[in-house]
Amino acid sequence: MRIVVLAGGIGGARFLRGLQQAVPDAEITVVGNTGDDIHLFGLKVCPDLDTVMYTLGGGIHEEQGWGRADETFAVKEELAAYGVGPEWFGLGDRDFATHIVRTQMLGAGYPLSAVTEALCARWQPGVRLLPMSDDRVETHVAIEVDGEQRAVHFQEYWVKLRASVDAKAVxxxxxxxxxxxxxxxxxxxxxxxxxxxxxxxxxxxGTI
Structure with missing residues (x-):
């Protein structure tokens, strides 16, 4: 059986783990959301793709559902000591390595789909993980704060603001x-x- 799954991050990744157990012989292709992707500290970060990859590959922080297991945050602490932000997005040391490799490969001319395949060669998630697009797509949220309307990246809306402000548009x-x-x-x-x-x-x- 050939199955295609359109997946976001935590919920999609955990669903996929159950799907693999339910139909172990199926050929599963995952089309991952890249609208949450963000550039931080000069690095390309793909939260949803990485959450699927880490979860199915056995490297996820199980309790929180995102990020690496046994993570440390020495680099984040040093960046904060230099006054370099944003501090609200916590990249761990192990996670930094993934983003460094991805950014180097993208800089060398490889498309995101090829980079994702290369990263998955290490994790062996048991599915074919494809980004929805090799082109840059970023989800932004229109909000109003103190009477001022502005647009913020979805990560800022979700992580920093914790979705505490009404979204006027996505x-x-x-x-x-x-x-x-x-x-x-x-x-x-x-x-x-x-x-x-x-x-x-x-x-x-919806973005996929």
């Missing part, structure tokens, strides 16, 4: 010009089943 910047990553449309066309796991219907599944 916009996937760059989505109209973006193309599906290689293999995405082919996998969907060949699928026996397309599944929508418990992922945010607006900023995860």
């Amino acid at each position: 916009v996937a910047v760059g989505a109209e010009a973006a193309k599906p990553a290689p293999g995405v449309l082919e996998a969907i066309a060949a699928a026996d089943v397309v599944l929508f796991p418990p992922s945010n219907p607006v900023v995860s599944v």
